[in-house]
Amino acid sequence: MAKSVYIHIPFCVRICTYCDFNKFYIANQPVDEYLDCLIDEMSTRKDKVVETIFVGGGTPTALSVVQLEKLLKAINDLFTVTAEYTFEANPDELTEEKIKLLKAYGVNRLSLGVQTFDDELLKVLGRTHQSDDIEKAVKLSRKHNIGSVSLDLMFHLPGQTIEQFDDSLNKALSLDIDHISSYALILEPKTQFYNLYRKGKLKLPNEDLGEEMYQLLQKKMKSSHLNQYEISNFSRTGHESLHNKVYWKNEEYYGFGAGAHGYVDGIRYSNINPVNQYIKKLTNKEMPILQNSKVSIKEQMEEEMFLGLRMTEGVSKIKFQNKFNQSIEDVFGEDVKELINNELLIDNNDYLYLSKRGQIIGNEVFERFLLS
Structure with missing residues (x-):
């Protein structure tokens, strides 16, 4: 939903x-x-x-x-x-x-x-x-x-x-x-x-x-x-x-309108951008979708981390475990250890969250959670 x-x-x-x-x-x-x-x-x-x-x-x-x-x-x-x-x-x-x-x-x-x-x-x-x-x-x-x-x-x-x-x-x-x-x-x-x-x-x-x-x-x-x-x-x-x-929090939402993006039933989609093309599609009783893609489990785990770490509370380790049946350490163990050692990430046992320095160079931290 x-x-x-x-x-x-x-x-x-x-x-x-x-x-x-x-x-x-x-x-x-x-x-x-x-x-x-x-x-x-x-x-x-x-x-x-x-x-x-x-x-x-x-x-x-x-x-x-x-x-x-x-x-x-x-x-x-x-x-x-x-x-x-x-x-x-x-x-x-x-x-x-x-x-x-x-x-x-x-x-x-x-x-x-x-x-x-x-x-x-x-x-x-x-x-x-x-x-x-x-x-x-x-x-x-x-x-x-x-x-x-x-x-x-x-x-x-x-x-x-x-x-x-x-x-x-x-x-x-x-x-x-x-x-x-x-x-x-x-x-x-x-x-x-x-x-x-x-x-x-x-x-x-x-x-x-x-x-x-x-x-x-x-x-x-x-x-x-x-x-x-x-x-x-x-x-x-x-x-x-x-x-x-x-x-x-990587939760689902509808996106309506020209160029809008949405995420529903595990599928990310984007609408066509030009207003006239958008109007033409709907006038013809067609959906104005430009592209959609099923989000893989790997992509969901990546997004859970680099989106969730934007929040000061960070990413819930229990929520991650319940959602993916794997722990954050199972999936991102070495990178998490290195980021903690470099004082860019903090682990309080319940959540992983960015340090003050990690917030300043957040994009560099997020890149570490892109699985090869």
Whole structure:
């Protein structure tokens, strides 16, 4: 049984310079036809009752009020959410009318794509909002009793100083929000940043500064009202992202929409990316699947480790044993020993989890759990 639902809205008012998600400039797009087909795809699900729903993009709040209500009504007709219902939003698009609509249809968590509070860096990132819009969006969310508000912040940005990142962290914490997700910039192919970098027109801070920024992030959060529960995520107690935990715990979920990914009945699948092709498939009463693959036991064990180790609690040794009828030591014994000896991994008898140093170079640790 899939515990969660991810819904993809691939439209944006502006395309950000760093983004590699499936997205399209919303002007002249067949948005209404897309929503009709998305609703048709969601109608094929097996499970009506789910724990979490996450509506992401693109930018879901790029939809008009009428389009947004159409989507919200369809989701309510098709699913019952028992725990967490999240919408991604851009601060400048989160009008009072849209917030009231989201609240009326049961959305209890907002994830705001803030990235930085520095207006010059926001321009570099291609964002449409300014720092003042962030405070307005948070205040409106509080005014209408949205249960949980999360901010996304980025670091290791072109031209970003540690002082600028420190200032963004201070401003985010001053808003008394419930959750922060903070990631270092990764240059992904097919992004504007990647193309500029290849042409020698984009300079990134050095890796040492990136590590220093991450350590500053951990230090700031440790002295704040937010607790670290994953490598890049910090929350008030009871405000962890339950939807993202489904991914990190390697549990199953539906993915709906152009370019969405899902994991159901042991099969990982991805939908086709182009909006017109997605619409054509569903109009012809066909599923919009681009590819799917049965996840082998070997792959499940790998994923159990490198996804689970992202969480500060780590990977449960008992859960691994019960799930695969083998212990972690049976499968990954030598690598686990070496990582513990190198003080990158800690074993408290019940869980394996990353040390502070292991969190900084997490990707190097995760690679050790890819079976040859």
